[in-house]
Amino acid sequence: MTLTVGQAFDRVFGPEAPVRVVAWDGSEGGSPDGLVLRLTGPEALNHILTAPGDLGLARAYLLGDLVIDGIDEADPYEVLRVIGDGLTPRRPTRHDTVELARFLAHHRPHPPALPAEETPSQLRRMAQGLRHGKARDAAAISHHYDVSNAFYELVLGPSMTYTCACFPTDESSLEEAQAYKYDLVAKKLGLRPGMRLLDVGCGWGGMVRHAVKHYGVTALGVTLSREQATWAQAAIEADGIGDRAEVRHGDYRDVTERGFDAISSIGLTEHIGVGNYPAYFRFLRERLRDEGRLLNHCITRPDNRHAGLPPRGFINRYVFPDGELTGSGDIVRIMEDEGFEVRHHENLREHYARTCAAWNANLAKNWEECVELAGLGTARVWGLYLAGSRLGFERNGIQLHQVLASRTSTEGVSGFPLRPRFEPADG
Structure with a gap:
């Protein structure tokens, strides 16, 4: 039996696990007082067996085969925290191993049907293209960023900024923290009136618009998302800065202009592939004048031992296809190997946890509208993704690093003062 x-x-x-499993066969396991996970049929177990970890659980949840009592679909942070803390496998006894082998033989795993959100046609097309080639990168970016501008407006808030904010105080709002982040980047880059800024992976043009309006520069932003470029260019025209600001729909590798005083790369490096870092930083250095500065802002691993491995499971299948992370040490090493002089290095990990929590709160506040715009499945994916990312940053599973460097001249002139001040004046 x-x-x-x-x-x-x-x-x-x-x-004693802090969850209670209630299965379709009438059996229960775990703590009687724990978080209740209901497996509504054999397919729930099949998902868990065929993709152990977060991917199988996410598939079952998105398909309705796993029902979690009391879950907040828009912000499942508490549920993920409990599952993450409590579901640690024990070392099985020999007797347990034999019984579990019989159990697996009885519930033989088979290829499951997948949620629609995991298998859009553009991802199937991506699998046929060269990894991190221009066509496949464009498809990956479109998958995540072209959900709808209206959806992003509800989740991100008025700043339309989809990168880590920097909170100057515990009481700062998300909008204040995003503006502060842009000021921090501008200060690190030493922006002054008349300078030329290139912002690669510019999103909805937040850095471009902020730098032009508050620092008097001329700025070019580039994004692979057509939706982003359209929204950003309209915002530029509405701000009346079209003579000094442009957001271009295209690949950063197609930028031909040179001689920029500064380059900001905020949230792009995660998408280009670790193997392409040397060519990426070489390309950016070639676009800078001597003494020009680069600020690279990206999510990183907490170590440098897993360079080039894509994020596994749920994140790679549902959120960031082809995304790759490495440690900040690898980034610094490659920047230096490509001729940059690294001048400053900062970890904003805790700030990204707060940013994700704020986005989750926006999603919850606007849940019905988000579901109407993107569908229930996509909205649920976003709830899982933001809450899971928050936990990752809180637990030091992932980090966010800003690395500031200069194209120091052959005479050794970096363009930096002896004691530069980077924090905005009100920090």
Whole structure:
């Protein structure tokens, strides 16, 4: 006789696990007072067995095969925290191993049907293209960023800024923190009136518009998302700065202009592939004048031992296809190998946890409208993604680094004062 689902759960995670599994076969496992996970049918178990970890659980949840009592679909942070803290497999005894083998033989895994959000046609097309080639990168960016501008307006707020904010105080709002982040980048780059700024991976043009309006520069932004470029250019025209600001729809590798005084790269490096970092930083250095500065702002791993491995599971399948991360040490090393002089290096990990929490709050506040715009499945994906990312930043599973460097001249002139001040004046 094989184990019930509840018995199998107890063999793997223990009856003291802070969740309670209620299965379709009438069995239960885990703590009687724990978070209740309901497996509505055999397909729920099949998802968990065929993709252990967050991917299988996410598939079952998105398809309705896993129902979690009391979950906030827009902000499932508490549920993810409990599952992450409590579902740690125990070391099985020999007897447990034999019984679990019989259980698996009885519930033989088979290829499951996948949620529609995991298999859009553009991702199938991507699989046929060269990884990090221009066509495949464009498809990956479109998958994530071309959901709809209206959806992003609801989640991101008025700043339309989809990168880590920097909170000057515990009481600062998301909008204040995003403006502060742009000021911080501008100060690090030493922006002054008359300078030329290139912003690669510019999103909806937040840095471009901020730098032009508040620092008097002329700025060019580039994004692979047509939706972003259209929104950004309209905002530029509405601000009356079209003579000094442009957001261009295209690949950063197609920028031909040179001699920029400064380059900001805020949230692009995650998309280009670690193997392409040397060519990427070489390209940016060639676009700078001597003494020009580069600010590279991106998500990183907390170590440098897993360079080039794409994010596994849920994030790679549902959120950032072809995304790759490495540690900040690798980034600094490659920047230096490509001729940059690194001048400053800062980790904003805790700030990104707060940013994700604020986006989750916006999603929750505007849940019905977000579902109407993007569909329930996509809205649920975003709830999982933002809450999971918040946990990752809080637990130091991922980090956010800003690395500031200069194209120091052959005479050794960096363009930096002896003691530069980077913090905005009110910081």
